Amino acid sequence: MKKELRILCPNGHLGFAPTKEESFHIGAATKPDYYCCDSGSDDIGASALGANRSVSMYKWQKHDLELMLLAAREQGVPMLIGSAGDTGGNSRVDMYVQIIKDLAKEHNLPPFKLAYFYSEVDRSYLKSQLANEVIIEGLDGRKVLTREDVERTERVVAVAGIHPFVKALEMGADVIIGGRSSDCAIFAAAAIHEGFPEEHAYYAGKVLECASFCAEPYGAKESIIGTISHDDVKVTAMHPDQSCTIASVAGHAMYERSNPYFEYFAGGMLDMTNCHYEQYDSKTTRITGQKYVPVEGDIKVKLEGSAKVGEKYIGIAGVRDPYTIQNIDKVLEMAREQVEKEFEGETYHLNFRTFGKDGVMGALEPVKEIKSHELGIVVEGVADSKETAEALTLFATRQIFYARLPEVKGTAGTAAYLIDDVIYAGATYSWSMNHIVPVNDPLELFDLHVEEVGKDELVKS
């Protein structure tokens, strides 16, 4: 059994912006035992999952996969990717699998074993669970899942824990492309498969998943290496100018999570309450004291679901007239009233975001006084059909132009336009599921496949 396991993470979200190559090559030269990276997030909103697309550029995704694949195959060590193509939807897994096959051919790589698993959950499965009175609990204050929630949902992914990754490694996989996965599980799976304690495996996953976000000075998309032993976790920055310090690593433990002490995943929880951080060398922080708490009873798997709200258009209007600026709320109210009359009986969403006032923070903005000499108003119109959404958004945007306040001097128009038109912003979706479903077998929601890549070419040549 290995005394320690070294895992390289090149990027906190593979493909979202390209991995920086210098620190990657510095890390790769130290010959890590695994290359692991997460490629997705629920941060990007529900639309990509719903519309079955990525939000990253294909070129960057391929670039990052190429860096990892070539390094991992040259050394003959495994490479694990989770949450393929931003959402971890099935079509994204297929796309990454194809990229890996294309790269193998382009670089004439010797044969290797490629595993991939799908994370999408059939809605009929959820309906039958509900029919069998299985309680699918809501997270973050959401109510238990209903049949209506399932029916309005377009696409559901289950968030994998370590299980499909470990299974694939047991089957001898060299490269694993995962559907939606817990970020920390991608790394923890490697360490647990190699026989390291769960608490260190999951902590390593937690700290590594955002790559150089746990280092300072700030600099994204730089590689870091986590070293897991039977007694501790160490994390080291690879960029020549970055270090993993006590402050940067401890600070990262609370990043993007509601609470700094607990990390939940399928199968249990990581308790970081008594974590102890020490500076091990100038670029490395050592962490001890983490605890793993396995779930009691059934394993619960998180579900993310995306439901279509409608078609979205965006209109943009600029206002420079000081009297109109001071009365902007009245102007928008007038526009809203006109829309209500014109679109009576229709279902729609209409929102005005007024930049220069509270466009960024909306209701949370404490500053009430407008200090800007100009305002930018973004009109968001959503309706079932593209036709209605376009008409709605255009009508509302033009009402800002036509708003006639009693004392305004400029009577030819109270808005400036970049374009005398509105912009199609695609179909828009809402997070309709943020729930957990109990399962008997942690693999039951994940459809795992293994195949040999490059074998046919070998036989032919």
Place this chain on the structure above:
Amino acid sequence: MKTVPLQDLAKTIRSKNAGTDKITFDIIFKEKDTYDLVCKSSVISKKSVAELYKISEERITDFVQYDPANAIKFTILRDRPSGDPGDGDIFGSQQYPPLLSVQIPVG
């Protein structure tokens, strides 16, 4: 009593999504002394944050002083899921600025 804005004391003040339904705020200090000073002042509390953002205290799901990172952290429930119609900050990353100018008494 002399006061200074929080931004002169903290190394990092940030906000970010914590899942689809929450936004979490981190205020991180470089020195333990400064962290202790701000904690002891009690100026940053569940109540004061609720007042600052004009939200009910029930919407603040977590509020912790996290010693290992010299950090104060709190999390609020969004008024709608990230990316829903009407949401102006899909990543939740520009909700921290009102914290910058909170005045902290320094003796």
